[in-house]
Amino acid sequence: GAGVSQTPSNKVTEKGKYVELRCDPISGHTALYWYRQSLGQGPEFLIYFQGTGAADDSGLPNDRFFAVRPEGSVSTLKIQRTERGDSAVYLCASSSTGGNTEAFFGQGTRLTVV
Amino acid sequence: DAKTTQPNSMESNEEEPVHLPCNHSTISGTDYIHWYRQLPSQGPEYVIHGLTSNVNNRMASLAIAEDRKSSTLILHRATLRDAAVYYCILRDRGYSTLTFGKGTMLLVSP
Numbered sequence: 001g002a003g004v005s006q007t008p009s010n011k012v013t014e015k016g017k018y019v020e021l022r023c024d025p026i027s028g029h030t031a032l033y034w035y036r037q038s039l040g041q042g043p044e045f046l047i048y049f050q051g052t053g054a055a056d057d058s059g060l061p062n063d064r065f066f067a068v069r070p071e072g073s074v075s076t077l078k079i080q081r082t083e084r085g086d087s088a089v090y091l092c093a094s095s096s097t098g099g100n101t102e103a104f105f106g107q108g109t110r111l112t113v114v
Numbered sequence: 115d116a117k118t119t120q121p122n123s124m125e126s127n128e129e130e131p132v133h134l135p136c137n138h139s140t141i142s143g144t145d146y147i148h149w150y151r152q153l154p155s156q157g158p159e160y161v162i163h164g165l166t167s168n169v170n171n172r173m174a175s176l177a178i179a180e181d182r183k184s185s186t187l188i189l190h191r192a193t194l195r196d197a198a199v200y201y202c203i204l205r206d207r208g209y210s211t212l213t214f215g216k217g218t219m220l221l222v223s224p
Contacts, residue, residue, distance in 0.1 A: 042214030105157030
């Protein structure tokens with residue numbers, strides 16, 4: 001497809017479990033971003049990749065959250081020991097480069113921790 | 115990132131122009147003004163961005179005050195599909211991350 005793809009679209013998990021969320025960016029885009037969005041709030045920045053490396057991970061809330069992008073394309077956001085407060089929509093975006101280029105967002109993964 | 119201030123919500127009628135304001139009194143010389151919008155159950159989508167001069171594209175126009183402390187996103191003829199949350203974001207020229215606030219929820223009535 002031409003856009004940013006995120007899988008799964010919905011994920012329900014039990015408190016304490018481990019989850020992985022996947023993002024397929026637009027082909028050729030070197031910059032990739034993860035955000036999360038709670039109801040009624042704007043998206044909150046988590047981490048930014050430029051190529052394979054995390055250029056800015058200052059938004060990750062704690063060490064339970066980790067993201068990788070080993071080949072500079074697909075990225076996986078990993079959450080360990082999930083808590084109910086992790087429930088949110090997790091959004092991925094990509095852009096052709098960093099800087100002021102347009103960012104294209106996926107539809108998000110809705111994570112519910114029960 | 116410098117902060118922006120937007121009204122929580124605005125209402126418009128279909129086919130009327132809409133002016134969405136944004137205040138950014140602490141903007142720096144290297145901050146670009148970006149607008150994104152988020153339709154219900156969708157990820158945000160890019161609308162327009164500018165630095166100093168007014169900008170036009172197929173979706174909207176961006177009017178930037180001469181002192182750059184405020185800007186206005188203009189939708190020339192609102193449609194029901196324009197009902198969304200509109201985010202005004204300052205993005206430093208050398209920095210990639212978009213920092214979203216709460217935005218303005220635009221309601222469009224037929």
